[in-house]
Amino acid sequence: MTDTTPAASPSPTTLDAFNLEPASSLRPRLLTCLHVDRWADDVLAGRPYAARDALLAAADRAAQVLDDAELASALAGHPRIGERASGPAHDAELSRREQAGVDPADAEVARALAAGNAAYEERFDRVFLIRAAGRSAPEILAELRRRLDNDDAAERAETVDQLRQIALLRLEGVL
Numbered sequence: 001m002t003d004t005t006p007a008a009s010p011s012p013t014t015l016d017a018f019n020l021e022p023a024s025s026l027r028p029r030l031l032t033c034l035h036v037d038r039w040a041d042d043v044l045a046g047r048p049y050a051a052r053d054a055l056l057a058a059a060d061r062a063a064q065v066l067d068d069a070e071l072a073s074a075l076a077g078h079p080r081i082g083e084r085a086s087g088p089a090h091d092a093e094l095s096r097r098e099q100a101g102v103d104p105a106d107a108e109v110a111r112a113l114a115a116g117n118a119a120y121e122e123r124f125d126r127v128f129l130i131r132a133a134g135r136s137a138p139e140i141l142a143e144l145r146r147r148l149d150n151d152d153a154a155e156r157a158e159t160v161d162q163l164r165q166i167a168l169l170r171l172e173g174v175l
Contacts, residue, residue: 032077034163034164036066043062075163080117081113082110106137113144129166
């Protein structure tokens, strides 16, 4: 006897769900990855994606160049390194996880980060941003100190690259 029971349809992959989700509900989630309207619109416009790698490549390309307004918008979504997310644009849970290598109870680290953040903001007139996920406090401090020696153009490029890296990590979480 042959089984005539219809096979259960496979559950959609996360990429399938991403491709099918209404833009109105997906767009806010994309903006938690990188708070740049054009970037979110570019990623949405590429749907449907045939493969996860195609989605990540499109998101990567769209994040490689940010104009000044986009850079300011993207940075507004990030707290200072070593500080708790406080603004309405900050995603507190994402920031907490990403900065897990920075112990807020370590007074020496807190002082060094506060001093480094202040020097950076005075030098570049914006918040210091680094992909903190997977980095320890000493690694972050070393990068902060190194980047203080950058010229304005080099530091802007590094900041945009760090935002791109964060966006791709966060997009992986959306998937």
